[in-house]
């Protein structure tokens with residue numbers, strides 16, 4: 545029975561162009577990497593798929609700090625944080641984060657988690673107790689959705705970015721405690737949540753505002769503290785989740801919030817309480833990563849990254865103007881996530897394969913990661929991409945657009 549089920553599921557996914565495939569990376573997160581094809585031949589691909597936006601994962605100071613951390617602390621943490629897993633290195637990272645976010649969150653404290661997925665699950669379930677109503681943006685990350693599914697709270701979804709719709713739902717709610725939940729930078733669209741308006745609603749309706757800033761941290765704000773710094777927000781109602789495996793170049797995640805919130809999480813977040821703390825060596829290296837991210841080197845890299853984003857955005861805009869016949873479109877993104885929405889799953893995968901033939905890897909993204917009919921190439925940029933790299937991508941896309949135009953059957957209008 546089981547194996548029939550596995551086969552049927554696989555066939556069904558394949559028929560919808562939805563099969564997922566595991567690939568082996570040979571070159572870390574570098575923009576140019578040797579990649580083995582199915583036949584075994586190895587060739588270099590130019591990658592536009594990493595979330596290591598600042599290129600810090602390959603920074604020699606991080607490798608050095610990791611080695612130093614391992615020499616000092618050895619391997620794993622050995623226990624959950626509340627037992628004996630919370631080392632001085634964990635505490636130092638929490639102190640750094642509490643200090644960094646103090647201008648934005650009064651009495652800011654930080655709690656560390658092993659991954660962003662875990663942080664979101666922990667904070668949404670711990671705050672989303674019975675009696676609470678969660679208000680979730682329709683395009684929230686899967687980990688926030690899973691947290692909401694696991695929470696005892698009532699869940700209300702509002703249409704993506706629609707502040708008026710959220711306000712109507714808040715007004716209609718009789719829940720004594722309300723939690724607004726949103727991505728800071730949406731992971732598949734690259735647009736930034738309207739946080740000032742969301743915070744104003746949180747204040748008006750006595751709610752908390754949970755922001756998952758996995759893609760804003762390191763990228764937005766003068767010091768790279770993310771969308772909260774970008775908008776200059778300050779409120780005890782802010783609950784911020786940041787991930788450290790993306791632009792911080794390492795691994796892990798944190799929740800920063802007013803101490804009353806983090807105290808509650810410490811008592812109630814089951815996956816904080818019942819899961820082994822991250823290896824202290826990682827935490828030791830995170831101090832170096834965060835200092836790089838927030839300091840002059842981070843600023844310099846953010847500057848380079850912003851220039852590449854503008855270049856790509858301008859190139860894509862021009863390309864779409866030249867090809868009004870194609871159903872391709874861009875999102876409202878000004879961040880390093882620059883998706884090219886093409887529509888069907890088959891077309892997204894065809895285009896991804898076309899790029900790969902030309903030596904460029906951009907992942908095709910399909911439902912359920914994105915809504916049906918909005919399959920896309922999710923192009924992400926890093927500070928380590930050069931102007932020539934971006935131009936190479938644009939040229940291949942221009943060629944692909946011309947081919948698509950020629951391939952279109954006469955008289956076709958869809």
Ligand SMILES: *Cc1c(COP(=O)(O)O)cnc(C)c1O
Nearest residue numbers: 659660661685687731758787789
């Ligand atoms: C990647 C991501 C996460 C999960 O973080 P991990 O540290 O990779 O588990 C959470 N939220 C968003 C929006 C993400 O893009």
